[in-house]
Amino acid sequence: MWLIDSSIGRKVVMSVTGSALIFFLAFHGAMNFVALISEDGYNAICEFLGANWYALVGTVGLAALVAIHFIYAFVLEVRNIRAVGGLKRYSRKERPANVEWASQNMLVLGIIVILGLALHLTDFWSKMQLQDIMGTTASLEGLGQVSPTDGATLIGYFFGKTYVAIMYLIWLAAIWFHLSHGFWSAIQTLGWNNDKWLCRWQVIGKIVVSIIIAMFAFVVIGFWFKAHCC
Amino acid sequence: MDKNISFTLKVWRQRGPKEKGQFVSYPMKDIPTDTSFLEMLDILNEQLINKGEEPIVFDHDCREGICGMCSLYINGHAHGPATGATTCQLYMRRFNDGDVITVEPWRSAGFPIIRDLMVDRSAYDKIMQAGGYTSVNTGGVPDANSIPISKEKADLAMDAASCIGCGACVAACKNGSAMLFVSAKVSQLALLPQGQVEAARRAKAMIAKMDELGFGNCTNTRACEAECPKCVSISNIARLNREFICAKLKD
Amino acid sequence: MAKTIDSKIPEGPLAEKWTNYKAHQKLVNPANKRKLDIIIVGSGLAGASAAATLGDLGFKVKCFCIQDSPRRAHSIAAQGGINAAKNYQNDGDSIYRLFYDTIKGGDYRSREANVYRLAEVSNNIIDQCVAQGVPFAREYGGTLANRSFGGAQVSRTFYARGQTGQQLLLGAYSALSRQVKLGNVELFTRCEMLDVVLIKDENGENRARGIIYRDLVTGQIKRCSAHAVVIGTGGYGNAYFLSTNAMGSNGSAAIQCYRKGAWFANPAFAQIHPTCIPVHGDKQSKLTLMSESLRNDGRIWVPKKLEDAKALQAGTLNPNDIPDEDRDFYLERRYPAFGNLVPRDVASRAAKERCDKGYGVNNTGLAVFLDFKYAIQRLGKDVVADKYGNLFDMYQEITDVNPYENPMMIFPAIHYTMGGIWVDYELQTSIKGLFAIGECNFSDHGANRLGASALMQGLADGYFVLPYTIQNYLSDQIQVPRFSTDLPEFKAAEDGVKEQIEKIMNIKGKRSVDSIHKELGHIMWEYVGMGRTKESLETALKKLEEVEKSFWSDLFVPGQADTLNVELEKALRLRDFIEVGKLMAYDGLNREESCGGHFREEYQTPEGEALRQDDKFSYVACWEYQGAGKAPELLKEPLNYEYIKVQTRNYKN
Secondary structure (H helix, E strand, C coil), X not given: CXXXXXXXXXXXXXXXXXXXXXXXXXXXXXXXXXXXHCHHHHHHHXXXXXXXXXXXXXXXXXXXXXXXXXXXXXXXXXXXXXXXXXXXXXCCCCCCCCCCHHHHCHHHXXXXXXXXXXHHHHHCHHHCHHHHHXXXXXXXXXXXXXXXXXXXXXXXXXXXXXXXXXXXXXXXHHHHHHHHHHHHHHHHHHCCCCXXXXXXXXXXXXXXXXXXXXXXXXXXXXXXXXXXXX | CCCEEEEEEEEEXXXXXXXXXXXXXXXXXXXXXXXXXXXXXXXXXXXXXXXXXXXXXXXXXXXXXXXXXXXXXXXXXECCCCCCCCXXXXXXXXXXXXXXXXXXXXXXXXXXXXXXXXXXXXXXXXHXXXXXXXXXXXXXXXXXCCCCCXXXXXXXXXXXXXXXXXXXXXXXXCCCCCHHHHHHHHHHHHHCHHHHCCHHHHHHHHHHHHHHCCCCCCCCCCHHHHHCCCCCCCHHHHHHXXXXXXXXXXX | CCCCXXXXXXXXXXXXXXXXXXXXXXXXXHHHHCCCEEEEECCXXXXXXXXXXXXXXCCEEEEECCCCCHHHCHHHHCCCCEECCCCCCCCCCCHHHHHHHHHHHCCCCCCHHHHHHHHHHHHHHHHHXXXXXXXXXXXXXXXXXXXXXXXXXXXXEECCCCCHHHHHHHHHHHHHHHHHHHCCEEEECCEXXXXXXXXXXXXXXXXXXXXXXXXXXXXXXXXXECCEEEECCCCCHHHHCCCCCCCXXXXXXXXXXXXXXXXXXXXXXXXXXXXXXCCCCCCCCCCCECCHHHHHCCEEEEECCHHHHHHHHHCCCCHHHCCHHHEECHHHHHCCXXXXXXXXXXXXXXXXXXXXXXXXXXXXXXXXEEECHXXXXXXXXXXXXXXXXXXXXXXXXXXCCCCCCCCXXXXXXXXXXXXXXXXXXXCECCCECEEEXXXXXXXXXXXXXXXXXXXXXXXXXXXXXXXXXXXXXXXXXXXXXXXXXXXXXXXXXXXXXXXXXXXXHCCCCCECHHHHHHHHHHHHHHHCCCCECHHHHHHHHHHHHHHHHHHHHHECCCCCCCCCCHHHHHHHHHHHHHHHHHHHHHHHHHCCCCECCECECCCECCCCCECCCHHHHCEEEEEECCCCCCCCEEEEEECCCCCCCCCCCCCCC
């Protein structure tokens, strides 16, 4: 199967799963942004994406995407380390001018993203969709029982804590770097590129990714402000 | 224009593929800046021979940047700090008095070290043998002008074909991927009607051979393109990906 | 035993000779081809194309090269282009005209039949290369582009940017790779031939049946047998130490054949290329060629006034400050019809003449200007950059001078050797079963090669000539079984090689190979260089004896012989370069005339043009080895011109 045993095939898997995750983030970001405008509106969305079959299928799909992306990343890394003859290679190495820092540190960035994801799932998903599935509600210190569909309250609760807000911003930065390379790299891997479009895709990628990350960041900062300055 | 510099050369010495190597430092005195890097190594070797020692082994041949024989990883760059040039086209005026210049061989599992700075790049020949050609015998071919080829396509093919097979792309790639090399050949032939006929077969065969030989996976860092002495573009890699994916989807 | 030279030129009118030959030659049937082994030494244009073609015909081919891959052969460095009589430009070109230009360019010292055949197959080469995917330059309409080159009044040169040799070699290399995949060709990379093995046949006649080679990585001496041996190992220009050749280019395979009895023809004919970057210091290892195509748009000049030249040499004057009227465009002045596009030997000598008179530029006084100011004014910088950009970049990297703003400096340097192993019409040497192709043989260029003709000859020999002619030889070899390398002849040859290596390793003197090689180079350039005299050549012979003596008494080769040893490789090649040097001097001394690349100062017109002595020297000088330390013996193959009127070359009008 070429998606498993050829180098380009493996990269195609990374590319496709990665692109799908970018789409997911775009939707997720847009939904979050609603919370800044109308908390009720946001909660309506939370309700809509509760324990319905389509939301569950989506969640399982997402989990699969993340898992595949993650597993392939490690498989590729192991192969690549083997291809250069081990971890110790050159005693002196300089990064050429046009090589982005992110492109050479995708795995490290990916691991930060995954760690952040774990935090994120504990903070939100476990208190929302998971509770909905199990038919229970989560209880939080200082808030008591929170309805799984009352996302807005959760957002306010967590982002009101400064350390949580900072951790989320760091996480978002890591995602930004990961995607700033990931976006055009995914397109390049699928072969939709040439001399003219190379630069264009890089710029488009940066803009798209910045918008997505900005949507998330605004929510974090906005709710922190609400908690501290209003 | 003609000034002399002194510096320290830190060179990787290794007797054989299996033996342990180490860096050896050599002080270099009063080297004219208009000598090429390889001529500087000649000077060092001459000094070593005069002392009764064995010279440093390194690959080189045409010394005008076209044969692809010279290699060397100098100060953290494949073919040294100059862009668009091979090691033999690197001149000492790029360096400063008092520098420590680190010289290492290409390091990649696909290119085992033979001795000192000389590596075995026969893997590239094997990849070429897997499909880097058009399957025509000598004779019996149509007139050269019978198939018009647009200037644009011919120029693009020439850009790709300018690859000299030196291995800098593999050496520079953090993953030890040979994609730029393979893509250059696949692109050149896929762009021309003569090579288009078996383009799909070629892409599959060359990639299979590349994978088999243990080269890494491309992660689009662009280091290959940046260090390529002939500035072969990664848009060739995009074309290779396209050719390969289409071929696999058709199967 | 008096030797007669039979060059086996077929009967019939010139234009029909090759057709007749092919129609009547003996062939080997496909089933028998599998049973026949052919060794090809060298993987340049000639070697690779021959190996690929013989492989696809079905022979079992073993191809040897000293580099790590066949693609490194020095054919790759040819920049300018390849000639063919396609007449795509409709400018009056034809096979006859290419033939005529080549003979004339070669100063009437080549064989008519060979050259005509070369011109004839030139068109097939272009077709073949295009089919292989060689990205030749194209016009907007999609047809192939051409440019003009020295010594021709038509545009017949096909090119792939400034990398024509590279692209053609990669084409041949890819065809070769395909045959390797198909199992018809076996590659021996990093292997150097050290002797050719001859075995007597039932008639007591020597035939080439194999080679002894050294695996350059392991240092092992090995044997390889075959029904025929082909050498395509290029020229011997590195005898001069500084040349445009690659560092590894050597004349050793040819010299080994010579020592075994193959005649060495016209060794004195060495081409000096006019457009090289001048020598800059004593540490320099090679001279870089700037493509001849630069002469299409660049104008060559030196100052008219001696005081300007002096100021330039002292570095007190900027060449751009010399007004046009004080510039001497000496090629345009002396040769109005061809101008800057005169053949290489003429351009080189003209540069030497100016420099000898003191008009040379550069701090050494050994350079002339090649100026693109006028082309930039006429065409614009963009057009010039598009055409020559990579060459300009290369020049700037080496010299630190920007050629868009300052004139380039160039000077002649040894580039190509027209001389080589003597071959007959079938490309067979004077030893049966031993063939020589490409630059390695002497054949088609006479006393001077025209630009863009080397690629043509290498590929013609490899693709379209040898694959036919070698069958004429092999057809009666089909009954001969494969040879065992255990035969005493192989052992004797191997022992000889080992003995030589041991002798070299045991000299244990004080001097490095390079230091002796540089000394050899100085002698060659000084006394067997662009202008030769009886005295200089006699001095050269004397000095070469001394160099040889110091080689055998003073050389130091570090390390061991039974492992990778680059110094040993170089030492073995240097031993042969000294032999080449002597041959060149002998031949130069014998040839009391000036023609092409061979300029005897005693024989020149009052205007300083070469003066041939057709009545005495219209022959190929073949030199036969007589043993170490003995002068070689001269044999003559007369050159009869039946179809061309021999004239004095005239590039003036």
